[in-house]
Amino acid sequence: MHPTFTRRDFVKLSSILAAALATQPVQALSVNDPWKTRRGNKQKVIIIGAGMSGLSAGMELRNLGHDVQIVEGQMRAGGRVFTARNMFADGLYADMGAARIPEDHEWTMKYVKQYGLELYPFNPAKGGLLHMVKGKKIRYTSNQPAPLKDYPFSLTPKEVAMDWAGISTQPFQSIMTQVGDARDLSWPPAAIAGYDKLTFKEFLVSEGYSPDIAGALMLGWEEAGEKGLYFSILEMVRETSLSFGATRNKIVGGNDLLPRALAKDLERLIQYGTKVLAVDQDETGVSVTVDRGGERSTLRADRVICTLPLPVLKKMDFVKTFSSSKQTAINNMGGWNLGRTAMQVRDRYWKKDGLTGFAATDLPSEIWDPHYESDANRGIIAHYVKGRDAGKFMTMSTEERLAFSANHVNSVFPGLKPQLEGAFIKVWGEDPWAGYAHAIGTPNDLTLHLPHLITAEGRIHFAGEHASAYHGWIQGAIESGNRTAKEVNSF
Template sequence: MSAGRRPDVVVLGAGLSGLTAALMLQEAGLDVQVVEARGRVGGRIRSVPTAAGTLESGGATIGAGYRRVITAAERHGVGLVDATPLLRFFREQELVLDGGLVGRTEWPDHPANPFPERDRDLMPWNFARVLTERENPLDTPEDWLDPSYARRDVPLRDWMKGLGLSEAAIRVGYDLNPAFGRDAADVSALLVFFRAAFSASQRRAAPEGVVGFNLEGGATRLPERMAAGLGRGVHFDREVRRIEDDGRGVTVRCAGGSVYRTRRVVCSLPFPVLRQVALDPPLSGLQGEAVRELPSQPVTQLHFGVRSPFWEADGLAPSLYTDGPAGMFAAARPDSASIEVTGFTAWVMGDQARRLDALPAAEAAALVTREIESVRPAARNQLEFIGLKSWGADPFAGGAWATFRPGQVTRFAAAMRVAHGRVHFCGEHLATASRGMEGAMESGERAAREVLECG
């Protein structure tokens, strides 16, 4: 396998899905070249070393049932760390509504609580999760693509209304900081059921008392070790701009003039990026429509260090869940060994993220800091802005994860993963039975199998 020889397969993108496909193809005896636009591997996995420890600003938490990710970590010598103590900070948060703190013990009887009697003790960040798991019509995660559930491909809002929930309950229970879409009207209930069924399957797989795992030394370790196993390595700083399939082979053209000629391509680019790439022949029909229209969720994270443990001074939980620009202001414990809080990450999603993205980073940080300090005076001058990562504004991601609008699951899901001549597709957006990092690997395996089946 010399650098001068044409690779059998060129894999576009060195995220988890592309690396999974590349290693599988290499193990089957093919000569594989991975081409990556960034100067690093991992894509939407991004561990950032800071003075406060290693911060995760992308995928990090591994469910106990992530069979592929766990096997890959073991195989590549990356340790798993029990993440349960860290995840506590997502469960135990203080609620901030309309700029005011609502104590957790006050919430069940608080006048702003719009939930029905049975669920008044659910905090807003748990409401949609508990509801969609309890009332989930799907038996298994895979069911979301079963045509018999197609009638559920409706706005989540309609489904919630069908359960008798008020507009206020839908707003507080879903719309404050939505993981999918702008609000409950903008997301397919089927996608949310899929996510809930997948989460439930993770819980069933978990050993008693364990919620999930992190990777020792930071999540980026895994893609780094995977890439180290590639015979040809990864070609960095090659932004793919054009893919031409002439029926006998494929030519991949990058910004800056690099050109690759190969028998087949595995393309892991997220759709907001693939939209910008010229395919010849072009994608058509539902597949072309899916690439143009499938949204990816805007998520912006702001990382802060702390000068003193202000939560000990005011006796509140470290984390806050707000309906303002700070989104979910979650305590971070960047190093796996302790449960000490060493920083915070504001997770801001949907339209709030878009609004922050329109500001310079320092102004966005000032806005978030002001919101925290106004509800929690003990935090005054105690937060130190470290950095901002907008996945929505990232030119090589275009969002944090794929989301489906009402009707898009039944319209696009089957068509969008079909090979286009000699070009095969993978990426978390094309997973059928799992989500996140596990979904990325699932899709990479499927694309590699497709290539191998073509001979």
């Protein structure tokens, strides 16, 4: 979940959060944590999955002198950090998975800097941006938001008068002053844990506000209507407190350059095309049965780090050997299925009107130009499909998906169809190695399920964005990979 709040919208909220955080000890794993010295014996470690969590865990454990082996079912590393390349002309590319890197995500920035990768702002600083709500288009810029009164949201006159700064701070002041350190893996504090049962819109109603404030603050993500997206208010609170509206960046050349750099560094430790069939542990170690090229074999290790996404993990028979609380968490933690259509166009026609190609709508969806900084005529416009429509994508043919995305983009930026040359479409819910785009805290997940996703089961440790405070971010994958590496290193 990545709310469309801007830094301007969060000036007041950030000051509230800063005051709250200043009084809390930082207990979560930090890039400055002095754990990276050998604490125990050399461990033989099998890491299941070469996504960002598996790669980062493997990197740190190898550097500490442990015996590391990474098994990956696919023929590439990176997991849900995936950049589409060879299907476009003129060297164009599009990130089809993780697309944004906030500048305050310390773990991600550490590895970006370590491998000398160049960053560029994800969002343009100049040019026209669009919102579309109930068919009405509102133009604005990053420095000059359109007034709330211009939007057809169902708000009271008092709420409209509060404008963006007011609706993004006043409804949440009571809960934000008690947020504590949202990076702490034992979060939330007891004082606000009860809110986990409420959705975003239910929380607003309980505080005496209109539920459509959620539609305004999460335009591009939140669905219209009274019910809206089914996620806990604490998921939004945690996300907000962790990001502070920080500038989002992208890696020049594509975000998959990060996992590719790690994978190259670890190339002798990774076995691709290796599907895990079973995991069994006893008092002396762990056995991992794999299939590679139709040949089965059993690998033996002291410890295993499992980074499988939850929809994949829950299908594995060895999950039945876990504690009942772990099984319940794996089977019930919420997740989002998201789709993205990257359309190649002969001419980036929207630039003629001073527009950037960036928009957020109440479908809900986001639209953006991945190469907005380029002067080239040919380019890509990406359509990010969310909510119920991402589920609908699962039932559509490729032609129907493209027509759906093209029609919606054309309604925001008229003139697309004569310029459209083709598209690449990715729906994460149908990817057998992922099963969804990322985890999301639905009501009661953060208090009932997330703590059990993080904890080890004997000699098996668990990493991935789902087992972190940063759902849906590269940061969560890397932080959890380092956390499990620290756990293994302690033995």
